[in-house]
Amino acid sequence: xxxxxxxxxxPTLPAPRxxxxxxxxxxxxxxxxQYEVVLEGHADAHCSRCNSVLYRGTxxxxxxxxxxxxxxxVLLAVSNLFPIAVLEVQGAHVEATLINTVITVYNQxxxxxxxxxxxxxxxxxxxxxxxxxxxxxxxxxxxxAPDTPAVFRLVLAIHPWSMMEIMxxxxxxxxxxxxxxxxxxxxxxLWSFCALIVFFTMAASAFSVRDFWAWVEERDTxxxxxxxxx
Numbered sequence: 001x002x003x004x005x006x007x008x009x010x011p012t013l014p015a016p017r018x019x020x021x022x023x024x025x026x027x028x029x030x031x032x033x034q035y036e037v038v039l040e041g042h043a044d045a046h047c048s049r050c051n052s053v054l055y056r057g058t059x060x061x062x063x064x065x066x067x068x069x070x071x072x073x074v075l076l077a078v079s080n081l082f083p084i085a086v087l088e089v090q091g092a093h094v095e096a097t098l099i100n101t102v103i104t105v106y107n108q109x110x111x112x113x114x115x116x117x118x119x120x121x122x123x124x125x126x127x128x129x130x131x132x133x134x135x136x137x138x139x140x141x142x143x144x145a146p147d148t149p150a151v152f153r154l155v156l157a158i159h160p161w162s163m164m165e166i167m168x169x170x171x172x173x174x175x176x177x178x179x180x181x182x183x184x185x186x187x188x189x190l191w192s193f194c195a196l197i198v199f200f201t202m203a204a205s206a207f208s209v210r211d212f213w214a215w216v217e218e219r220d221t222x223x224x225x226x227x228x229x230x
Contacts, residue, residue, distance in 0.1 A: 025054055060206035062215050066140050068203040069132045075196035076126060083187035097189060098122060098167075121167040125200070128158045132203075139215050148216060159204070165197050 024033045029052040036055075039045055045054040060068075083095035098121065106114035131151050138145040145151065 027052060027054060055210045056208050060208075060211070062136065062140060065203065065207060066133075066136045068199055068206065069129055069136060071199045072125075072129050072196060072203060073133060075192045075199060076129060078192040079189045079196055080122065082189040082192070084189045084193070085187050086185040088183040088185065095187070098193075117167060120161055120163040124158050125162045125164055128155055128162060131155045131158075135212075139219055142219060144216060144219050152212070156209075162200070164193070164200065168193055168197060 023036050025036055026033055027047040027050065030047060030050045032047060032049045034048060034054065037045060039056075044056050046052065047054055080098050083097050084101070085096050087094040087096065102114050102118045102122070105117065131154055135145050135148060135151055135155075
């Protein structure tokens with residue numbers, strides 16, 4: 001005997017609402033074409049076949065992303081200009097900065113390690129932050145930066161190699177070991193480096209590729225309308 005469909009206690013979920021001018025999106029895992037749907041903030045759209053993430057909802061506004069990246073730029077500059085810690089040994093004071101740490105490792109014959117530390121904790125994060133500011137500042141001013149696609153691809157390629165948190169962990173372990181031999185005074189750079197990692201992580205978790213290109217499309221449409229009216 002078949003159950004009466006009208007008495008089915010199973011709740012039915014509302015059908016997803018298609019976005020205005022909905023586009024077809026191909027799943028990167030199974031290539032299934034699906035229509036774009038409207039998402040709430042911090043929600044994800046999943047493939048109906050393989051359940052992989054298609055795209056994320058809006059994480060942050062343009063103003064918030066710009067503020068986070070500007071804060072990262074300031075904190076990165078402070079982290080490199082001031083000492084991480086001051087070591088006091090028998091009345092002598094030794095200041096350790098990020099650059100001095102890399103130079104010391106290099107002079108100890110560990111050129112590869114020094115190069116990796118320099119790239120992953122100083123050079124590549126600086127390039128990524130500079131590129132993001134290069135892209136976001138013009139968007140905030142209602143313009144689009146030249147060579148935006150190429151610069152954005154560079155950001156995506158660099159991001160996985162930013163490993164500042166590993167550097168911070170190594171610094172903290174080293175400072176703890178040195179407490180048996182010297183008096184350690186944490187410097188401004190150590191605190192700014194901790195704050196940099198927090199802000200950088202916030203920016204990475206809030207940033208959405210989909211949102212970025214939506215901002216670009218909005219500015220492009222506005223510029224085209226402005227040109228047509230002139």
